[in-house]
Amino acid sequence: MHQFLTPLVAILGLWLGFPNPLGQVPLLALLYPAALYACALRASTWQTALRSGWLTGMTAASACLYWLAVPVHDFGDLPWVLAVPCAVVIGAYVGLYAGLFCMATHLFRDRTSPLRRALLAGVLWFLLEWLRGVLFTGFPWLSLSSAFVPWPVAVQFASVVGGYGLSGIMAAIACLAYESLHGRQTSLCAATLSGFTLVICAWGIMTLSTPLPQSSPFGALMIQGNINQDQKWEAAFQKGTVDKYLALTRQALGGERPRLVIWPETSMPFYFQEHKTYGPVVRDFVKENNIALLIGTPGYDRKTGAGYALFNRAYLLGADGETLGHYDKEHLVPFGEYLPPGLNLPFLAKLLQGVGDFTPGTRTQPLKLGDLALGMLICYESIFPELALQRVADGANVLVNISNDAWFGFTAAPEQHIQLSAMRAVEQGRFLLRGTNTGITAAIDPHGRIIGRSNVFVDAAVFVTASPLSSRTVYFHIAAWLPLAGVALALLLLLRPVRPSA
Template sequence: MKNNTATINPIQSGSGNLFTRNTAFLAALSGLLLFLSFPRYGSGWLAWIAFIPLFFALKKPVTMTQGLVLGFITGMVSYVGIIYWIAFVIINYGFLPLYLGIILMLLLACYLSFYIALFAGCIVYLREKMPLYLTAPVLWICFEYGKSYLLTGFPWENLGYSQYLNTYLLQFADIAGVFGLSFLIVLFNAALFEMINKRTKREYAIGCMVVFVLAGVYIYGIYRLDQVNQAVQNSEGMEVSLIQGNIDQSLKWNEDYQRETLNIYEQLSLKNSPANGSLIVWPETAAPFLFQDRNILHDQIVNLSLKTKSWLLFGSVSHARENGGNDFFNSAYLLSPAGVVKGKYDKVHLVPYGEYVPFRDIFPFVKKLTAGIGDFGTGPGFYPLSLDHKKIGILICYEGILPFAARRYKQQSTDLLVNITNDAWFGATSAPFQHFSMSVFRAVETRLYLVRAANTGISGIIDPGGRIIAKTNIFQKNALKGYIKFVNIPTFYAQYGDILAMICFGLIIFYFLMNLKWRVGNANR
């Protein structure tokens, strides 16, 4: 006799498991689309549809726990694709075994995925009384802001950065920063999903309203860019030369190679020397020795500024001996055309496990894993250096992805942003392209020219409208010569910062209180 009892697939059982194959696939698809929204392998337009598969997965009658798991799947797929290069750095320059490099990268991806898991879980919790187009963008900004600042912060490739080539929409960053673009992307995804899913007049009306909002932002971009163009035309400027030495990271700190390194930078600088009184920029730690110690290498750099009759900005490690201590700093020096040190900036925001080791004294295993890594000292603050009557704000490496650093410079009437970095650590991965793309936003947020000198690329010149005027390729010995303007355009974002994030935190508190009130009311009936 044939048994007609249905066989239950444990993977598809809603009661015994957290998700079905279909919902897991949809969550993973969203992760893939998010990964492909960023350089080097993707395109920014994919971000505008990236959340729709996840929203369909969350549409099922899933619990909050199931929503957390689905969000975590989305996060893991996207972040493994975005930060896979961390394993490359750990293995090649941390000298750890392959398996450990992959494990550490996956641990960071798990931590970052936690925020997307919370995003999805909260959507499930609020969905009964709050429409998706109201909750999703607000939730996303709250968690993205948390990711950017908690535990020293990791704002690497926040969602809005995917739009660095979307010139007109990008202009909105001078009002709301990168979070403003993130908000618009999630809002569009939510509205489009509701239109596809429900297909009612109300959803179509909401969709039209969102399109009108985006059209308004686009029109603002056209108008604002015209203002920027006029300001640039009426401003004074100067020539700059950005020197990309392309020094192999494995040789960079070899004492036998110091003179050759310096000769490479000197020759490129002389060959591409700008007009007298202009600016030459070398990358982070381009001088692989202690410049402050007077020796033949020190004199060679001083003589170069005399030969070119130009200002010279370059990176070097420095040290300060006070009260018996010995602190080292990741620094930038500014030499005048007369060969005089006119300023020194010490990096403020250090890279965890690259320039300092958090939790070294709390967890013994951290000390073992990071043997050989020293702690750099922290600079006093983001204070601009004076170039005659102009001010330049220095952003060393990772600081180029920090909006608050550029804002502080703008608030001190800085005239030019200079980002110096050494991206040789990243190899030919997607990281150098991602790193460069984020610096575009600093120019728009402050409406200043930004010049970027990178040891192995990407070096570039970005105008106050976020347009990439010129850039180099990676792993090429090169120099970029161009002309920048000293523009003075006030911006709402530079003055007030991430007000949008504060509004979103207020809204999310209101949403949860309203939802809690509704649930309590239902329980008492």
């Protein structure tokens, strides 16, 4: 019975703990590491543990990432019977880390006490999440701690240990809960579990009760154009797109006077830098309304010799309509912005943005607007902790994420995306302004609280007040050392092996 029930608990825990079409219950996400832990301890061999963990993780991740099949079907023109396996392939990759977790947990099952075993499982979870975030360009989706963003008190400790570190602590809590109900050292495991929980909650309560600094507050207006993904790259619709963004912005300016207006990723679906019709129209609008405007658009630079390098670009226009600077996206989406070598297949080529293969940018410095230093994150760059940290290291006092999640339709993808983005705000102690084409457009405060948001697939204008902040979190200072510290802690927990009982 256990061989079927335990994996089912893990699958349902992950699916219900993260955003899904039915409703999210964050606490249920802890059932995932707890059930995987149980599978590992009960397995007869490490091969069985690996297989059980991988199959369970693959099923759970595929269920959560079901939305990956939507663009393949809708824009790649593949039937569902061929589109769904694309989501399963990614789920299988994410599930592999669950398999490795189970295998390693089984291997040290009899070498440690129940307490150290549960703690070691938490460290292992942290290291595997970190590894998944950096290996093969990185895919840190479904990071355990991000499931708790709807409960801000639970995620404040990410400002100390980061999202991956907090995931490790939460996994340790889940495994300690299992040990508290089974086997030896139940009281000691329960006490340790209570201690971890108390630290996370106390830190969260203390942090949330401390008022945010109000240095130089400014108004920001994010415009959600809700442009149909099927049409946005068609030349015939470019005028309509420009007119719509101008009209939505003009209407919103009637009630608010922001210092900065943000249009989303590729909101201007043409080469803004050279367009002799729509470029001047937008610049004149900026001058007439005396606002700064951040826009997403394709860009290009001439290569040395011949040809052009294409970029997913963000331009910042000053109140005089002149360009103050630009940022080129550095971490590109495989299959969405470039095709990996050897995978230049027709249906995959249809998933590329309208201009074709992009080139990674190399300039990460903030875009400057007076005392504002805007650290740019385009699209899914906001799911990578190291990118947000680099922006702050370069001097950013506000984070800005422009994105286009229209590819994924009415699915859980936008909600999963914004919860990952919220973790970056907590880790770096910065306001994060998020402008998207179809939602979720929002602002997130340094405590990960969403202080303004739109619905999906509607025209929207979101006005918020934010502040540029210059202080740096504990996590900012120690992030580079955390993986090494995790390895050292794992070795320390394994130093004194327990002799297996006869």
